[in-house]
Amino acid sequence: MVGYSFMGRVHSHAWRNVAAFFDTPYRPVLAAIAGRTGPDVRAAADRLGWATAETDWKDLIHRDDVHLVDICTPGDSHAEIAVAALAAGKHVLCEKPLANTLAEAEAMAAAADTARAHGMRAMLGFNYRRVPAVALARRLVAAGRLGTIRHVRAHYLQDWLVDPESPLVWRLDKERAGTGALGDIGAHIIDTTQFITGDLLTGVTALTETFVKERPHPDGTARGPVTVDDAAVFLGRTEGGALATFEATRFATGRKNALRIEVNGSAGSLAFDFEAMNELWFCDAADDLAGFQRILVTEADHPYAGAWWPPGHLLGCEHTFTHEVADLLTAIGTGTDPDPSFADGLQVQRVLTAVADSAAGGGWIPIGGS
Amino acid sequence: MVGYSFMGRVHSHAWRNVAAFFDTPYRPVLAAIAGRTGPDVRAAADRLGWATAETDWKDLIHRDDVHLVDICTPGDSHAEIAVAALAAGKHVLCEKPLANTLAEAEAMAAAADTARAHGMRAMLGFNYRRVPAVALARRLVAAGRLGTIRHVRAHYLQDWLVDPESPLVWRLDKERAGTGALGDIGAHIIDTTQFITGDLLTGVTALTETFVKERPHPDGTARGPVTVDDAAVFLGRTEGGALATFEATRFATGRKNALRIEVNGSAGSLAFDFEAMNELWFCDAADDLAGFQRILVTEADHPYAGAWWPPGHLLGCEHTFTHEVADLLTAIGTGTDPDPSFADGLQVQRVLTAVADSAAGGGWIPIGGS
Amino acid sequence: MVGYSFMGRVHSHAWRNVAAFFDTPYRPVLAAIAGRTGPDVRAAADRLGWATAETDWKDLIHRDDVHLVDICTPGDSHAEIAVAALAAGKHVLCEKPLANTLAEAEAMAAAADTARAHGMRAMLGFNYRRVPAVALARRLVAAGRLGTIRHVRAHYLQDWLVDPESPLVWRLDKERAGTGALGDIGAHIIDTTQFITGDLLTGVTALTETFVKERPHPDGTARGPVTVDDAAVFLGRTEGGALATFEATRFATGRKNALRIEVNGSAGSLAFDFEAMNELWFCDAADDLAGFQRILVTEADHPYAGAWWPPGHLLGCEHTFTHEVADLLTAIGTGTDPDPSFADGLQVQRVLTAVADSAAGGGWIPIGGS
Amino acid sequence: MVGYSFMGRVHSHAWRNVAAFFDTPYRPVLAAIAGRTGPDVRAAADRLGWATAETDWKDLIHRDDVHLVDICTPGDSHAEIAVAALAAGKHVLCEKPLANTLAEAEAMAAAADTARAHGMRAMLGFNYRRVPAVALARRLVAAGRLGTIRHVRAHYLQDWLVDPESPLVWRLDKERAGTGALGDIGAHIIDTTQFITGDLLTGVTALTETFVKERPHPDGTARGPVTVDDAAVFLGRTEGGALATFEATRFATGRKNALRIEVNGSAGSLAFDFEAMNELWFCDAADDLAGFQRILVTEADHPYAGAWWPPGHLLGCEHTFTHEVADLLTAIGTGTDPDPSFADGLQVQRVLTAVADSAAGGGWIPIGGS
CATH class of the missing domain: 3.40.50.720 (NAD(P)-binding Rossmann-like Domain)
Known part of the structure; x- marks a missing residue:
């Protein structure tokens, strides 16, 4: 390592x-x-x-x-x-x-x-693909339980930069980090929504903002410029014809790690919030009552959950990494390709680049293929 | 009438x-x-x-x-x-x-x-300005409890058009309705967020979509084209420097009347959902615990609520109209201007027009003043 | 009147x-x-x-x-x-x-x-029988969706007496009010749970408490004794073999009008909270996902709701009274008995009396029939 | 081990x-x-x-x-x-x-x-004492943020025995398990509430029930009697004058591991649910808005949480055991007594015994001291 x-x-x-x-x-x-x-x-x-x-x-x-x-x-x-x-x-x-x-x-x-x-x-x-609730969401979409996807709505909200005196760490330096909220957490909601829906983005239009332009260096001696975005918001369309909205920010006061995704389809809807990561909300339009049901994703037949504890005994964020290495070891052992591949990462990188280009004044930017 | x-x-x-x-x-x-x-x-x-x-x-x-x-x-x-x-x-x-x-x-x-x-x-x-929770939200912003506004995030989610056989009513006819989800419910989230924050939009970029292009006429005889949008999503910037995201749709399966607003400021945050209209969520960053608190807006010192029942006895949607006419009668009696004025409505109309222009391929559209 | x-x-x-x-x-x-x-x-x-x-x-x-x-x-x-x-x-x-x-x-x-x-x-x-969500709950139980009832769990939590200087109003006087929280709000949870389940209590064991023994008279001149209970908690069994737990209090700080009911049956469960009175939560054990679904009880085919507004437009507490008089007028017009009858009220009074007797040191008190 | x-x-x-x-x-x-x-x-x-x-x-x-x-x-x-x-x-x-x-x-x-x-x-x-949210709850009570405790309300709801064909495992055998839901999960809510409030039970009155009297042996050959309780409900009083209600059951359909505790005091209230174990709800009656705030207990200054990940990255059930052994090693190293001691366990055993005696027809049973 x-x-x-x-x-x-x-x-x-x-x-x-x-x-x-x-x-x-x-x-x-x-x-x-x-x-x-x-x-x-x-x-x-x-x-x-x-x-x-x-x-x-x-x-x-x-x-x-x-x-x-x-x-x-x-x-x-x-x-x-x-x-x-x-x-x-x-x-x-x-x-x-x-x-x-x-x-x-x-x-x-x-x-x-x-x-x-x-x-x-x-x-x-x-x-985040290995959160049991996210993997269950993908399973439901793949099984056709949502029908045709109409809307994808994804936010990744944090608040660790709200204080203007918070120091100028490497994540705020374009040389080290590439971008700010966009690449750090925006990348996650791009990948996770595409993973759940199996529906890739075809273009985006975006705005970004750096709310606090200068911050003190970690050693406290002086101030330096923040060279990455504090927040990125963007709209997109997908291959399947859905409208997608995204927001990644480090300025959402009170939201600590709120990776939120809602998907609306012609037959049902899904909602997820990482701050309640053991829960998946699902609405089946064909159900006679048709409310959103809160599924505690800890049952033996839920993805990954059966390897751990009895139902109702929650998992935490680090379990997602254990699932990741378990899947990687299995892929190596069986001689199959693990997921996500570097090619998947490249496609996300193309979306990030398009978002940055649009925010720089480019209006609507199509996402190129390979 | x-x-x-x-x-x-x-x-x-x-x-x-x-x-x-x-x-x-x-x-x-x-x-x-x-x-x-x-x-x-x-x-x-x-x-x-x-x-x-x-x-x-x-x-x-x-x-x-x-x-x-x-x-x-x-x-x-x-x-x-x-x-x-x-x-x-x-x-x-x-x-x-x-x-x-x-x-x-x-x-x-x-x-x-x-x-x-x-x-x-x-x-x-x-x-919606007269929902007690919304009026309390405005009061908190006006009192400085949120500090500088960084993000406005507003959705108005309905699902009454998910069924492709739902008939071609007047609200789907551009001649009668002007626009679809945009003017019907998008107008509400534009007005309500501007009302809460006191911060006007200065420009937008937008996408709209009509997912179901044809529907049966109400008399069942034939199909006709849907000439308005089913959904509108847009991004904006405000006079005060905030990023704003909006989504209005009639295709959010399982969401009945989910007018949702979240505002993040440098000192605190607010969240509201009309499907739980008696609740306002508020996070005060200066509080030692700093969670979002759920305020049941039914106390005697909350806006409008004191005129009705004891605490905890909820109000419904029609109360907002009673508050509206009460305020109008008071304005007439005191010789003052009621709020919102027709000029406020004109400003919202300018935003709607900018959204429609942007969605028609115009990219970033500034919102003109009077 | x-x-x-x-x-x-x-x-x-x-x-x-x-x-x-x-x-x-x-x-x-x-x-x-x-x-x-x-x-x-x-x-x-x-x-x-x-x-x-x-x-x-x-x-x-x-x-x-x-x-x-x-x-x-x-x-x-x-x-x-x-x-x-x-x-x-x-x-x-x-x-x-x-x-x-x-x-x-x-x-x-x-x-x-x-x-x-x-x-x-x-x-x-x-x-409270005429809250649409409560009426829907009864409909689901009557349709067998819960199977055999195992548990009834009901709380009515208010907090208007937490302040020891809150005055000695008539509701705290045994002569006028009979009992305190027990008869005022405990009566509601007894009636509402029996209404939903159709399953009557057969006996109870109870504790009551008056936390603040003296309070100032409303005119402020002197203090007088509180002669009723501030809170009543009791356990019961039903004709159908369920265990029931009840709590009625005016000392639940932060709870304004939290009439909460949960019913667990062999085939499903229900949950309700009057502080979110437009929602009913239902879990169908036979569903493949089997989470609790949040039903917004505002659809045209839900009890009473169709008479009002479109889906998602919430009702408030006073609607329950409008439903009450509507049902009474219909009963008079059709020559049928309205519900609840005075006999139903007498049965609730028997439960209240048993609770008071048990709290006075009587241990287990069976509920007599008529 | x-x-x-x-x-x-x-x-x-x-x-x-x-x-x-x-x-x-x-x-x-x-x-x-x-x-x-x-x-x-x-x-x-x-x-x-x-x-x-x-x-x-x-x-x-x-x-x-x-x-x-x-x-x-x-x-x-x-x-x-x-x-x-x-x-x-x-x-x-x-x-x-x-x-x-x-x-x-x-x-x-x-x-x-x-x-x-x-x-x-x-x-x-x-x-459960080592859930960060529970430890924070105790800290708030100890700091006087709740004032005088008036009510303790604790449920431990599971549903793994709802199916009457679920086998007769050792937990249903009085010889091995002692009691059923009472000792297995009821013990947890007794200990956890006493830990949070620092206020011991002085007596109880109880009911227990075995809803399904016979079940198939795990080898499927025959049926045998269930010799423990499926559910236990009890009321108590504490040294500090609070009323306490408890419910432990394996028949709460749809509830997987819902250890729920609410404490109401003269100055504030707390609520917790293990199915959302990273959250603590707290209402401060002196706050000008006085709603219940949802605290995500993952901040560096929250109990145990600082040893793990950044804010908003949730912990799971097994972390409580890691905290337990960390505290034990520290106690051994510093030569102090770890908590809870066997004497604490004995006191809980006395409560369990009193509950069982009351359920067997004993009415009100005082809890003896050492």
Whole structure:
């Protein structure tokens, strides 16, 4: 694994525990973790359960006892590490977003195609696909329970930048992060809605805004410019003829991690909010009462839920990562492609690029295919 | 009163009951109701409590015992009746939308200005301003409890057109209705959000869609084209620098009358859903716990609520109309301008026109001033 | 009508409006209202729409132009007025509780039986039966959608006595009110749950408490003892074998009028909260998803709702009274017995008496039949 | 650890992960797991991460490399194992309920007292105390935010026995389980409410019921009697003068794990539902708006939450066990008594016994002290 902050911690948790709950073809051994600062990475290895530590990811990806590389760094290093790891004959799991630029994303998708021919698997970490309620939503759509999709309505609302004195962290720096709310959380609602509906966006029109233009540096010495968006709102159309609306913001006071999705179809509707992530709301228009029912997605026959606890015993956010690595191990074992692929990530990157272009004054921007 | 379908029924209810709950300077006498079909209008008069019936609204507006004309007809006749009634020296209450075209709306606003000089008052019926929770929301914003507004997010979701066999009623005919979901329910969310925030839209970009292109005529004989939008989605910016997103649709399966508004400010947030119209949700960022609190807006010191029942005894949708006529009677009695004015309605009409222009391919459309 | 405070106001509203919405066999004329204080009752008559006022209810019940007497006074006068009105050949609508004592209640039920033989109808005002969601709940139970009832769980939570300085009003005086929370709001949850399930209580065990023993008199001069219960909690069994739990309190801080009922059966469950009175929650165990669905009870085929507005346009608390008088007028017109009868009220009075006896140290108290 | 079914799995998860999130004075080594069936316990050891397996718990508790024994067996073996383990000089964590009988519970509490003198710590596993929202609730009560407690209202609703063909598992056998819903889930709401309020029960009156008297044996060959309660409902009074109502049932169709608690005090109220375990609802009567606010208990300054993820990233049920072992390790390290103690468990056992005695016809049963 490369990286040991939030994503590194939660991925470590997934690798450490997956075999206790899922019958995977491989039982992961936590061989090595890499990071730039020696003492810090050794402390992280010790705390998170990794056997050894490396200070250069290039050493890590060439170790013989490493068969899979999990990339948990900021987006600007994804392409270099992933392409090199695949070339070194390792399977790769890469955190989202795939990359910070379209060119990098295209190179990564090409590298994944090449590696696949040699039996290497590449998977992108859009973990929200593995929320049981989201997976159940997809199952209901796939079974035709919603009919023709008419509306997709997705928000990802956070509030950690409301305070104008909140510091200028790397996520607010265009060089490191690519974009702001757009790529960080907007990417999730693009992927998750397309995953649920199976219906891709064909074009968008967008507005973005940076409400607080300058913020203090983390060391407190001076102020610097915020070079990414604080919020992005956009409208789209899909291949299937639906209207889609999106909003990603870090300025929704009181909303902590409100990834909200509602889908309206000719036969039914779905609603989900990550702040109540164990619940899926479903309305079946053909039901004689036709209200929205609140489904607690913890039953044995619900996606992933049966591997854990009895009904009504809730799961948390880190379970989505455990499901992710379980599915990846299964894909490697069965020689199938894990989902989402780097190509899926490239398509999301195309949407993000179109949103940014539209917000820059481009009006309606079609989403190009591959 | 002119008209006796849904709006006529609910306005009659308001006139019949206002004096039992509010200390208004005038006590309304339900003098006469007008409609085109004699037997029907006489039956409506009898049922709804009007003393007499007229079959021509021109007769009604010239009766000496009529001091106020309440216009509850479709939008295509608003301008003619309102201008004539004001010219005849009557106060006017006109249902929304103000008119079907910008030209008509401008003429009405001008007529209201002229009439004001002679002591006549003109009020537009955006009844959602008089939901106690909405009025409380405005009070909280006005008191600075939200700080600087960053986001406005408004949906008006209905589902009465989901069935493709639902008939081609007048609301689906561009000649009668002007637009579809846009003017019928989109107008409400434009007005209500601007009312709550006091912050006007400066421009929009929009998409509209007609999902079902043809429907059977009400008599069942043949199919005809739907000439208005089924759904309208749009993004905007406000004078105060907020991002605003709007969605109005008649295709949100399972949502019956979900007028939903969320406002995020630098100091707090508000949320409202008309399907739970007695509740307002408020988050105060400065509170030590800072959750969203559910306020049941039925306390004696809440707007309008004190005139009715003890706390916790809910109000329904028709109360908003009773509040409307109470405020109009008070405005007439005190010689002040009722709110919303025809000028407010004209501004909303300008937004609707900009949305329609943008959806027709115009990209970003600024909202012109007067 | 006798009485013109909260109940008088809301009953007047019902009589004034019922004919505009329901096709009743009679169209009510608001002939006269009675109260002890001349100027007050005349002002109330004027405001509430009554043609004349009387200062002695005995005069009112003997007027030839009065055919129905509506009793909205405190419980200690119900028996005298109702028995006299029935004897005078008038139909009677009496507010709940039927009476303050079992003896009075028995006399009233007997008087109603006698009067029925002469064509007079007597109805008790348990208005919550006429909430559309409650009536729909009963319909679902009657249709077998819940199977065998296992649990009934009912709370009526208010908070208007939390402040120890809240004055010693008549509702806190045993002489006038009979009991406190028990008879005032506990009676409602007893009646409403028995109505929904059709399953009568066979015995109870109970605790009551008066948290604040003394309060200031309304004139502020001195303190006096609170002679009724502030809260009553009780457990029961039903004829059908269910366990039932009840709680009625005026000390549930933050709960304004939370009449909450949940019923669990072998085939499904129901939940209701009057603070969201337009919603009924229903779980069908046989459904493949089996969540609780939120039904907005405003559809044309829902009880009472079709008489009002389009779907999604909420009703308020006073509609329950309008439904009550509509049903009473229909019963009179069709010569059938309105529901609930005085006998139903007597049965509730027996439960209340058993609760009080148990709380006084009696342990398990069976509910006697008639 | 002794036992490897549901509780064994979730406790193993806690031991495996605690050191990655909490700075505990000891880092647990998963030395050995015990169970009766050799192949099964070895498979469990392998899957759950234990180094070795034992088929006799007596061997386990005498191993030198075992310093702490975690008892996850059914209640009938708790006393024997716990007393022996403490005598063998091991710290003990014991799953709830403490024991199946009052005599066993008293022996265990005495053994814990004796062992404490020798530096051994004994802790009981009422895990719901470690839900962050529950711990925050206790913090608010302790800080006086609720004032004097007036009402405690607690339900634990499950539905896994609704189907009469659900088999006769050990939890339905009085010999193994002691009681049914009462001890299994009723014990949790007794402990959790007493923990939140700090206010102990002084007496109860109760009803219990077994709705389905016979069920098929798990092997399907025949039917046998259900010898425990399906549901228990009881009323109580507390030392502080509050009224308390409790309901524990396995027949609440559609409720999966609804541990619901509401506490009403003179200054505020709290509400919690384990089916939305990351939320706490709090009403502050002194707030100018005084609604119930929904607090998402995932902030860094909330109990336990800071050890995990950023705000809004929910926790699941197993986190409560990780918190439990973290607190136990800290108590051992600092030489303080962990909470809840065996004495706390004994007090809960006294309440359970009183409930059972009352349900057997005993009316009001006071809760004895130690």
